Amino acid sequence: MATLTVPPSVPSPAEDAEQLQKAFAGWGTNEDLIISILAHRNAVQRKLIRQTYAETYGEDLLKALDKELSSDFERSVLLWTLDAAERDAFLTNEATKKLTSSNWVLMEIACTRSSMELFMARQAYHARYKKCLEEDIAYHTTGDFRKLLVPLASTFRYEGPEVNMALARSEAKILHEKIHEQAYNHDELIRIVTTRSKAQLNATLNHYNNEFGNAINKDLKADPNDEFLKLLRSAIKCLTCPEKHFEKVLRLAINKLGTDEWALTRVVTTRAEVDMQRIKEQYHKRNSVPLDRAIANDTSGDYKEMLLALVGHEGA
Amino acid sequence: MATLTVPPSVPSPAEDAEQLQKAFAGWGTNEDLIISILAHRNAVQRKLIRQTYAETYGEDLLKALDKELSSDFERSVLLWTLDAAERDAFLTNEATKKLTSSNWVLMEIACTRSSMELFMARQAYHARYKKCLEEDIAYHTTGDFRKLLVPLASTFRYEGPEVNMALARSEAKILHEKIHEQAYNHDELIRIVTTRSKAQLNATLNHYNNEFGNAINKDLKADPNDEFLKLLRSAIKCLTCPEKHFEKVLRLAINKLGTDEWALTRVVTTRAEVDMQRIKEQYHKRNSVPLDRAIANDTSGDYKEMLLALVGHEGA
Numbered sequence A, B: 001m002a003t004l005t006v007p008p009s010v011p012s013p014a015e016d017a018e019q020l021q022k023a024f025a026g027w028g029t030n031e032d033l034i035i036s037i038l039a040h041r042n043a044v045q046r047k048l049i050r051q052t053y054a055e056t057y058g059e060d061l062l063k064a065l066d067k068e069l070s071s072d073f074e075r076s077v078l079l080w081t082l083d084a085a086e087r088d089a090f091l092t093n094e095a096t097k098k099l100t101s102s103n104w105v106l107m108e109i110a111c112t113r114s115s116m117e118l119f120m121a122r123q124a125y126h127a128r129y130k131k132c133l134e135e136d137i138a139y140h141t142t143g144d145f146r147k148l149l150v151p152l153a154s155t156f157r158y159e160g161p162e163v164n165m166a167l168a169r170s171e172a173k174i175l176h177e178k179i180h181e182q183a184y185n186h187d188e189l190i191r192i193v194t195t196r197s198k199a200q201l202n203a204t205l206n207h208y209n210n211e212f213g214n215a216i217n218k219d220l221k222a223d224p225n226d227e228f229l230k231l232l233r234s235a236i237k238c239l240t241c242p243e244k245h246f247e248k249v250l251r252l253a254i255n256k257l258g259t260d261e262w263a264l265t266r267v268v269t270t271r272a273e274v275d276m277q278r279i280k281e282q283y284h285k286r287n288s289v290p291l292d293r294a295i296a297n298d299t300s301g302d303y304k305e306m307l308l309a310l311v312g313h314e315g316a
Helices: A013-024 A031-038 A043-057 A061-068 A071-081 A084-095 A103-112 A115-129 A133-140 A143-154 A165-180 A187-195 A198-212 A227-240 A242-255 A261-271 A276-287 A291-298 A301-310 B013-024 B031-038 B043-057 B061-068 B071-081 B084-095 B103-112 B115-129 B133-140 B143-154 B165-180 B187-195 B198-212 B227-240 B242-255 B261-271 B276-287 B291-298 B301-310
Strands: none
Touching: A013 A031, A013 A043, A013 A061, A031 A043, A031 A071, A031 A301, A043 A061, A043 A071, A061 A071, A071 A084, A071 A261, A071 A301, A084 A103, A084 A115, A084 A133, A084 A261, A103 A115, A103 A143, A103 A227, A103 A242, A115 A133, A133 A143, A133 B187, A143 A187, A143 A227, A143 B143, A143 B187, A165 A187, A165 A198, A187 A198, A187 A227, A187 B133, A187 B143, A198 A227, A227 A242, A242 A261, A242 A276, A242 A291, A261 A276, A261 A301, A276 A291, A291 A301, B013 B031, B013 B043, B013 B061, B031 B043, B031 B071, B031 B301, B043 B061, B043 B071, B061 B071, B071 B084, B071 B261, B071 B301, B084 B103, B084 B115, B084 B133, B084 B261, B103 B115, B103 B143, B103 B227, B103 B242, B115 B133, B133 B143, B143 B187, B143 B227, B165 B187, B165 B198, B187 B198, B187 B227, B198 B227, B227 B242, B242 B261, B242 B276, B242 B291, B261 B276, B261 B301, B276 B291, B291 B301
């Protein structure tokens, strides 16, 4: 369900590294050449190119890209070139910094990655920032946001398909009670959302819907402007149907006056190799326009070409 | 600093497996032979013996031991034979069960293992129990105990030597304020104890001691019988000088009328390959009697021989 397209016959990492070096050399940069290479190599291939580039030219490819490129195009190429764990470490670190702080990004990464992907991001965080992810999240958040985000980012959820139906019933009841009491930050509600496996949580929420007549996210909309409730609803959406979450992020980013390039770049670079096909379907269904056309109408230049290559439709 | 002794020339796993099978065969069991093999093989060697045994005799070695042995001796051999991650998963699972529940064991394992060891125990927990460790801890604890234990068990602390002295000063101040207000379960106190690296925490506590005149654990003794404060003090001890914690557990286990074999077995089997040498030194210093003599006086039979072999002094 990735949208990344890799040509049937791929040049060797040494050839790719050489072409990239040529794209940087001389006056001006050959952006088309950079896109034609990097946007059409999978994670393993990009990693080998980076290794080979460093060995051959004595410079990290990311440094070279950083020198040659700028603005949104630069950010999209850099994020894409990082491997998934490093990229998540980078994005979460950014999200704990004052000027770029974002509870949304923290929640999205904690809830939409597999348990092992999240753990590898935490390992990459150690390596790069000499700290752990959860200490930065805990330090930079307070109150209910901290209470929800720290366990979301620290958990190592079980991922098997096993579901305990009796537990699903009893925990659906707990959730309903707490929501009815408007105790949205109750320990038990946080415990269920932050520790149960996605399969178990799904069973609990299905039971909630059947038994109490509403989807839980409808009941969590008492005050539609409450920021904590918004984050909680999005966390539940990310845990149970991530493509709907990503569709909404893309929709808001594109429909916004001026386009939210940070969100657009984040979703495209983090999902192109994972579930972008599903997100595209969801987007088309919800907006009656294909995602690539929406992106093409809203962006321009090399940035546009890069995003379109990653969502699988060049020259749209 | 392990106390495990492995002979200079070790038989092949196939020979060891064959000897073990002979020890089980016939009328009665040859406990001495079992001890002479298993109590003198390191983790890698025991793992190979278990694999070879299963391949050769079509039965898990642990099953066979379970059939042949009984009571405290059985528990010590089984725990020792498990690899460290499986053993920690087993002990923490036991500690979340009603009849064997123990916040102490959960705290001890969460705070004295390296970040990677704790993570591997959490992986082993998935594999064996089809659930995650933190969901069982969260489900089986409440209130302040949950608030402390879940993040302790979920964190993946940074382990580098880097220390931020300005942060140590500011967080020592926060700790002192909260303790002064008797807000022992305050979010900020929990955050610092559960997320900072051991090196950073140590710097913070040194600064606390220098600046405020008391070691933190002295200030946390307002009510010496408060169970939460006891657990918090022990967590701090485990994070900063684990050998003192283990010495105390052994001392209480041995001095207790009737001996606490569960604690004794747990500490010996989990530390023999890690830091038992330091624990022995600490024990001797604190009790003016060597640990092996204390164990020999307090236990008997095969169980005694097994423990003595693991602490590095047979036939004491």
